[in-house]
Amino acid sequence: xxxxxxxxxxxxxxxxxxxxxxxxxxxxxxxxxxxxxxxxxxxxxxxxxxxxxxxxxxxxxxxxxxxxxxxxxxxxxxxxxxxxxxxxxxxxxxxxxxxxxxxxxxxxxxxxxxxxxxxxxxxxxxxxxxxxxxxxxxxxxxxxxxxxxxxxxxxxxxxxxxxxxxxxxxxxxxxxxxxxxxxxxxxxxxxxxxxxxxxxxxxxxxxxxx
Numbered sequence: 001x002x003x004x005x006x007x008x009x010x011x012x013x014x015x016x017x018x019x020x021x022x023x024x025x026x027x028x029x030x031x032x033x034x035x036x037x038x039x040x041x042x043x044x045x046x047x048x049x050x051x052x053x054x055x056x057x058x059x060x061x062x063x064x065x066x067x068x069x070x071x072x073x074x075x076x077x078x079x080x081x082x083x084x085x086x087x088x089x090x091x092x093x094x095x096x097x098x099x100x101x102x103x104x105x106x107x108x109x110x111x112x113x114x115x116x117x118x119x120x121x122x123x124x125x126x127x128x129x130x131x132x133x134x135x136x137x138x139x140x141x142x143x144x145x146x147x148x149x150x151x152x153x154x155x156x157x158x159x160x161x162x163x164x165x166x167x168x169x170x171x172x173x174x175x176x177x178x179x180x181x182x183x184x185x186x187x188x189x190x191x192x193x194x195x196x197x198x199x200x201x202x203x204x205x206x207x208x209x210x
Contacts, residue, residue: 012045015041015042015045016045016048016049018045019042019045019046019049019132020049020050022132023046023049023050025129025130027128027129027130028056028127028128028129028130029055029128029129029130029131029132030055030056030057030058030124030127030128030130030131030132031043031046031055031056031057031058031082031131031132031133032057032058032059032120032124032131032132032133032134033057033058033059033073033076033077033082033084034059034060034069034072034073034134035059035069035070035071035072035073035074035075035076036069036072036134037134037137038134038135038136038137038138039133039134040076040134041134041137042132042133042134043055043057043076043077043080043082043132044080046132047080047081047082054081054082054083055082055083056082056083056084056085056127056128057073057077057082057083057084057085058084058085058086058087058120058123058124058127058131059073059074059077059084059085059086059087059120060086060087060088060089060116060117060119060120061086061087061088061089062088062089062090062116063088063090070086073086074086085123085124085127087119087120087123089115089116089119089120093115093116093119094115094116097115097118097119098115104118
């Protein structure tokens with residue numbers, strides 16, 4: 001059975017291969033960089049597979065300090081040597097976009113991050129035609145806490161039908177029970193995530209020092 005380090009190595013190699021394929025373009029390519037692990041990993045992979053190219057990275061900042069990831073994005077950009085561009089999204093910008101939601105969306109979307117993303121894309125288009133992003137990382141790698149409930153729920157679904165029907169009539173704190181089961185899985189998930197983060201950080205550090 002492969003070790004966590006072996007899985008991290010395989011993940012990094014797959015990420016680099018995927019990014020390399022998407023860098024094949026006859027138009028300028030940049031990167032959306034928030035400073036989080038997903039977009040930072042994509043940026044690090046781009047620098048790794050194309051060491052002779054200086055990429056342009058783009059991030060969206062906010063006036064509210066609690067929402068602003070600008071400092072993290074700048075730190076990663078400086079570490080990886082990208083030409084970084086940061087823009088600010090304000091409440092006025094949001095109000096200006098709201099009337100156009102119908103034409104901007106193909107279907108209803110409840111994610112408020114859509115608005116600053118559109119704003120960022122408009123600014124980014126002035127410099128590059130294509131931008132890579134870290135979107136989908138949480139879905140692919142089960143980064144959301146709710147994914148931790150999949151394993152225990154799957155285990156419970158294997159119980160005999162009679163037992164499952166009986167459990168439905170047993171008064172208990174189901175939410176508390178599931179929370180306890182999920183908590184048992186969190187250390188394992190955290191350890192795996194830490195292994196991947198360490199691997200990505202090590203690769204980024206190697207890119208800077210080489």
